[in-house]
Each structure stands twice: as structure tokens, then as C-alpha cells.
Amino acid sequence: MAIVTTPKKACAVNPLKVSQPIGGAFAFMGLRGAMPLLHGSQGCTSFGLTLFVRHFKEAVPLQTTAMSEVTTVLGGYENVEQAILNIYNRAKPEIIGICSTGVTETNGDDVEAYIKLIREQHPQLANFPLIFVSTPDFKDAFQDGWEKTVARLVELLTEAPPAKAERDPARVNVLPGCHLTPGDLDELRTILEDFGLKPFFLPDLAGSLDGHIPDVFAPTSIGGIGVDEVASMGRSSWTIAIGAQMRRAAEAMQAKTGVPFRLFERLCGLTPNDEFITFVSEISGRPVPAKYRRQRGQLADAMLDAHFHIGGRKLAIGAEPDLLFDLSSMLHEMGAQVTAAVTTTQSPVLERIETREVLIGDLEDLEELARTRGSDLLITHSHGRQAAARLKIPFYRAGFPMFDRIGAGHQLKVGYRGTRDLIFNIANLVIADREENHQPTPDSWRTSSPPFRPLGLSLIDPAERSIA
């Protein structure tokens, strides 16, 4: 049981948090032919755009209502109207998703009312999907923006099936949290299809930001789930929600269409995947294919090989709640101790994180905790690079943004296979760090004493013990 605390600082130093509207826009990018639109000044969009482009190394659709000082004072109706018309005429999108920002929430623009008026003024937009989500910058974080947007999409776009219509037993809805990469979604798709199921992902970033090369140039998102497909999600037999952040959307789905849901808070690690595969086998009525028996065995073996390196490691981790919960739990189950945990926003999973205290804070807090508590493994997004360099401990990049390495979209952590690869990657970092920075010298036993390890030394590689 962890205690969740908030520091009393006036100045956030080295922010861990990314803003809420960006998370909202990110969710829209998993829809086919989508153009996310931030209602704010052009910088709000430009900063977010740069982040996405550098994370995915892809062209990213994101537009702005380009609010100026004057329009901020007078109200943004005309900017919203013009932006929608311009995008509608030029980019020919299938859906426009609008997120508010700090600027337009402060001046109190009523975008829902604007949209109503715009639909009246422009009949061609009467039934065009225009989805608005309120996401002020000065509240909540990236993950919350995603959560709200997916819930809104479910509320507005799904249709309740006719009373007598039969559900398709093979169809399942998947509502993935924003901590899953396009690679994770593809892995889940493969697993579900191997059980004969037909999955529908909302949002489906694997269709739009997986790096594929489109046949024609399009300014909108180049793949993802179609608006018509979202509408048909009510015909599925089950909804699988991944990450606690997706409870809201799953409940909205159940309320509107009656599709029951099962929430998986984690999909990284042996036990969570055992639960997941059991569930999928049950709903599909099929035995677990031999492939997954083998993958489970491989994961078990990976855990055996890696526990020498990960066991006893003192982890400092900074991530959004669901990612924090997933990764820290998996590493805890591998014998690591979570010595410092920092996150961005409130969540029910935080108090179940296997550590004493979870801080809603920034990377300065994380660095400070890691230093005082002697952490020797750091996990956070790319902005942790400066802290890692100063702390001189192995650094595994996870979360958004990851701008200084390539392949962020394909970093895998779900399923037996994903967990196996993740464990290998982290263990290899630890091994490389030992080789580079902790080679024994004739005098090393004299100059350094082994650090205190509450778990006892039995789990630690003998080589490490001698040089620690």
C-alpha cells in the first residue's frame, strides 16, 4: 500500500507531465481520416506536434484554431468555425476532434454551443462527426486527456444495437490506454485473432502511427478505426479495457450498448497475461494455441535468466499512473524494489503500487529521491536523460515522449512475448552498466563497501556482489 503525496513546490523543475489536450489529440489520431484540432493559440499545437513528430518519426495531423490576443478577448466562435470549415474543405477528413486548451478554457469558450451553431449555419456539417472534449492545460495530465476523449467517442459515436439483434460472438472491442504503443496493439490483435476473435480497437494507433507508408499523401491520420466501425462496436460480445484509465470508456460502452466489459489493469508480466489468456480462451471457446504455451515457457525462462540481474535492483520510476503501475509491478515481481515512484496525476491504481510512497511530482523530485535512496535503475521518458547522466545509473526509456531514440512506436511490453523482450532489454542494460562502470579492480573491494540490500544477497549475481 503506497501513500500518494503531492509536493508543496511553487516551481516544477524538469516536468514529467505532458499537458492534457495533447493526450486528447493523441486519442483522435487512432481514428481513420481524423484531424485533431486544438482550440488555442498556435503554439499549443506547434509544441504538441513537435513532440509527436519526434516521438513517432512520422507526419502527424494536428491543427490549431490559431487564437490571437484579440480573438481571445472577443471569444473564439469565428476561429472554431473557420478552422472546421478550412479543415473540412481542404483535408477532407472523416472526423474532426476538438480539444480545448488553457487559453480557451480561461476565457470560457462554450465550444459545444459553437458546434451546434456551426452545424446550423453550415448544413454540410449537420451530421459530420465533430467531437469536442474539454481538456484545460491547467488541470490533469496527458493520460486524463486520453481517458476523457475515448469516453466521449464512445458516448457520441457508438450505437446501441436493435433490441433483437444478435451479438457477434467473435467480435470483441478493445479499449487500450495511452500507455500502449502501436506495437503493443498489434501484439494484442495477433493474440485475439489467434483465438478466432475479431478485435476492434478504439483508438487504433496501430493503424495510423505504426510507420507504414501510405499510397497517397493525406493530411489527416492515415489509418485507424473508422467512424462507421466505432458505431458498430455495440454489436460485439465483449469489451476488453486495458489500464484503469479505460474504465470510464468501458462503462460508457456498457451503458450505451450493453456490451459487458472486463478491465485488465496490467498486461505486462506473467500473472496478468495468464489471466488475460484465460479470459480470451473462455470468451472464444477455444483452447489456448500451442504457440502461447511456448511463449509462456519462454517468458518463464527469461524470468529465470534475468532475475540474477533485476533481482535486488532499486528502481526509480517516473511515469503516468497506468504505465507506472504496470512496469513497477512487473519489476517488483522480478525481485526489484521500487524505491522511488513519481507520477503525473491521480489514479485509483497509485495506492496499490508496491512502494511506500508515490509522489505526484516532477523529474527533479525523482532525481532527488533516486539519489538519496541509492537507486540503481531509472525508468522514465526521454526527459530523464539529464537525470540519468548525473546519477550515472542505467536508464530505460518508457512512456511519452521518447524523442532521442528510434522505434518508440514499436517498443513492446504486453503479452508473454512483449514481457519477455522487455525483461531482456532491461536486464541487458543492467549488464552493460556493470561492464562499463563497475568492473572490479585489485582495490575495488577496499574502496567500496557493498550497499545495504534488505532482500539479502542471495538474489544478487556473485560478480555484482564482489564489485558493488
Add this chain to the structure above:
Amino acid sequence: MSSLSARIQEIFNEPGCAKNASKSLAERKKGCNKQLQPGGAAGGCAFDGAKIALQPFTDVAHLVHGPIACEGNSWDNRGAASSDASIWRTGFTTDMSETDIVFGGEQRLYKAIKEIINKYDPPAIFVYQTCVPAMIGDDINAVCKAASQKLRKPIIPVNSPGFVGSKNLGNKLAGEALLEHVIGTQEPDHTTPYDVNLIGEYNLSGELWQIKPLLEELGIRILSCISGDGKYREVASSHRARAAMMVCSKAMINVARKMEERYGIPFFEGSFYGIQDSSRSLREIARLLVERGAPSELIGRTETVIAREEARAWAAIEPYKPRLAGKRALLITGGVKSWSVVAALQEAGLELVGTSVKKSTQQDKERIKELMGQDAHMIEDMTPREIYKMLTNAKADIMLSGGKSQFVALKAAMPWLDVNQERCHAYMGYVGIVKLVEEIDKALFNPIWEQLRRPVPWDKMVKGRQTETITQMGGQAAEIAADPQTMRRAKKVCFCKEVDLGTLEDAIRSHGLTSVEAVRQHTDAFGGCCKRRIEDVLATIPVSSPPAMLRAAE
């Protein structure tokens, strides 16, 4: 805010700006801020511009007063390099919450300044205003003034909230903050007749360090670089320089001009991109210094260095020339780079098929005409779609641009090179141009292009089969009716799972199936209500016929 709007108006009147000078009075009053089009705009805001211009001051703490978006989404994302201090890369923000917006954020800002001084003790703090606190009326000038007095540290307000305009306006507002609060507030330890300022040079990828050794060799001292690898003390005492070079086109012209006006420091506009431009800039620096009283022998020494460096650079480029001759490049960048890079590319033997002039002045355009001839293809504004078309139609072999348009080229399987701020190579000076040529060569002759452009061999096969399936599924009667065999095979046997006779026959033949159970395993057929029909099909196919698969294997 009245002082801010007055300042913006003043910037629009900038007499040093060539673009401005050619405008009528009314046009000038409207400002250079092109009305942004909602839903069609791209580019940073004024806050972004101000931060870009000042962040390369490495020993200063940069504190952003606003909600998390302004700093949280953008910190530590620039490629400028520092020779020692690292505090400029630390992200400081007040991360305003809803409560701050209701009750005002000035208290929080003051506390934040105090925290930074207690924890990090930098020589100065730059405080950036953003949209939300500007809207609620937080007076950062007053807070900074109070904090400066109380905490005995220069706390500099940079009043450039995002919604007042573009990135370029932000650059200039940042310059105004320097002029008003920083430049001339300290004195240098000593001065020499060889002191120069570089204005608008950001030391991206450390490219300043490719020029600095040459200046040092000539005995020229960079008194202050605004702002690449700059120190607060240096810029505060930069008013004692003898001459200045304005490096990045128009970004900080107001700083150069006002320093000339106030302190009598003459400046010229130059570039270190390309061999000829580098030489020209070195000559200009020497000339200005000598005019201001430096010994005239500097000019001779400069010529010697230029001759040596030019010879070295040409020799290094020579081997690339035959490889690059006739290769066509498309250049999408802005301002001074639109011509300085053109010259550099031509030196390497490349042919320029077009250069963008969206952000260029009339002067810039004249220079382009000089370089590329009267019929130079100057691109005013090109949509990504048009660039994509140009590249796929093979009108260019390589595109050079900023990071945002890279995927237009890369997705068309076209070589691309980053020439804007996010690039990871330094292209300045004589060494830099050789590096640029080397990078172009590497990009053009990489073996991946040929592999990626080759059509997928199985694509035709799959597509052929798809059309076949589509016509079958669509039940295009004509074609099927023409072939009784097809029609016979298309007959559904299992209605639940929609499995046709042909599929069943193929499965039975190829696997040598004999039972309904086996057919179920090998096909989607359900075998419930269709059990009898499957038995009938099994009966029509002789059991003795050996499985086709086995036969093929033999």
C-alpha cells in the same frame, strides 16, 4: 498590456528591416504578423520564438510562467550546445493550476523565483510570460522588479505571450527584453580592439565552435554571442564590442540596430553557410574592426587564413563533385538560408530545382536570382501535397528542409537532409560545408533507396487474387455464369459459415480427407446442419486419390 502592444507596434516599424522599408505606412502599421488562418496554420507562437532566441544562454535559469503545456510539452528540445553550464537545459515552470487562475499567479511566480535561487543560484533568471497569466492579468514586470530588488539577482521579464503573434515576433520581443533589461548593465573585465558580438547565432549542434577557432587564430574575441553558448555576464557587457555580425537574418535585427544606435556598434548581416559566405563574413568582421581602430594588418592576416581554409575546403569537396554533378536538390527553408545554402550547394556541383522564399526578404530574393539566374524557381508557399508530387515525379533527387516536412520526402522514398534547428550535424564554416556535402553524398548514395523503390514482388500476385475474390464475392453474375464450373464450385454448402463447394473439394483433395470431422478441422465449415451435404461431397470424391500435397512433395 499597453506597453507590450506599444512595443509590438515599434517592432513593426523596425527601420532596419528591409522588408519593412519597402512597405507603405498603412501596411507597416498592420504589422508583419500575417493573419493566421485557423485550421490552416503551422508554426510556433511568440513565446516559442522568445524562448528559442534566449534559451541558448547557458548559465541562466529559464522560468516559464504558465500552465504545464508551455514548458512541459517543449523543454529540452533544442539542439544548441553548451561548453560548460547546463542549467539552461533544466525545465522550470510554475505549472499553474486552476486555483492560480482564479486567485492570480503572481504569488506563485515569486515563490518559484525564490526556490530557483535557493536551489540553483544562477547568475540570472529569465521569466517568460505566456497566454493564460497574460489573460488573467499577472504582471510579470512588477514581480520581476520586486524579486530583483529583494533577492539581489537580475530577474528579467520576457513579455511575449504566445497569442500576440508568430515565432518571429517572439524572437524580436526577446531581443527587446535584452535591450531593456540586460545589455549595458555590466562592464567587461577588459576590452580589446578585436571584440565582436555575434547576434542571432544559436550554436546549434555546436557549429559556432567551427568558426571560433578561426576567429581566435586572428586574435578576434567574441565578446558576446547572442545567444549560442552565451553567458549572462557576456551579454550584459556586450555593449563594449567594436563591431557586430548579425548571423541569423532578421530574427534579432532590432538588437543589432539598436546597439548601433545606442552604443555605436556597427553591424553587418552575414552567414557562415558555404565557402564564399564564410570568407565574406570574415572579411567584413576584419574590415569593421579596422574601421573602428584595430591595426590594419588584421586584413592581411584574415586574407591568409581565408586562402588557406578555402583551399582546404575545395580540396575536401573535390572528390564529391563528380558524384554530385547534375543531382537536383529542392530546398525548403527560410530567410538567409534560402540563398546561403544555395551557394553552398552549387559549390558542390548540385543543381537547385527550387528554393522556398516564404520567409525571405526582397534582398534575399535578389541574391537568389544572382545565384540561380533570372528564372530561378522560387517557391512562395508549397503545400506538403505539392512537395510530395514534385518528389514522386522525380523532379528532384534530394530535399533539404526543416524537420517538420521530412516525412513528405521520406515517405516518397526520397533522400532528405535536415538543415534546420533539429539537425544533428554542424554545417557552419569551411569545415561545415564539407560536412554538408558529405551528408548529401551519404544520403543520395545510400543503398536503401533502390530497395525501397522496387515494387513488392508479391504485390501483383496478391492484387490479382484480390480482384478475383472480389468479383467472386460480388457475385458478378456475368462472369460466373459464363463458367459453369465456377458456378458449380461457388455453391454454398455450409450456410452458417458461408463455405462453398470449391473450398471443401480443394480441402478434401489436398489433405485426403475422408470424414466430416476432418473436413471441419481443415475448413471453416460448421458441420451442423450441413453435415449431410458434406457427406455427399465426400462421397463424390474418390477416396483412393492421393492427397495433392503429397503428390507435390514427391
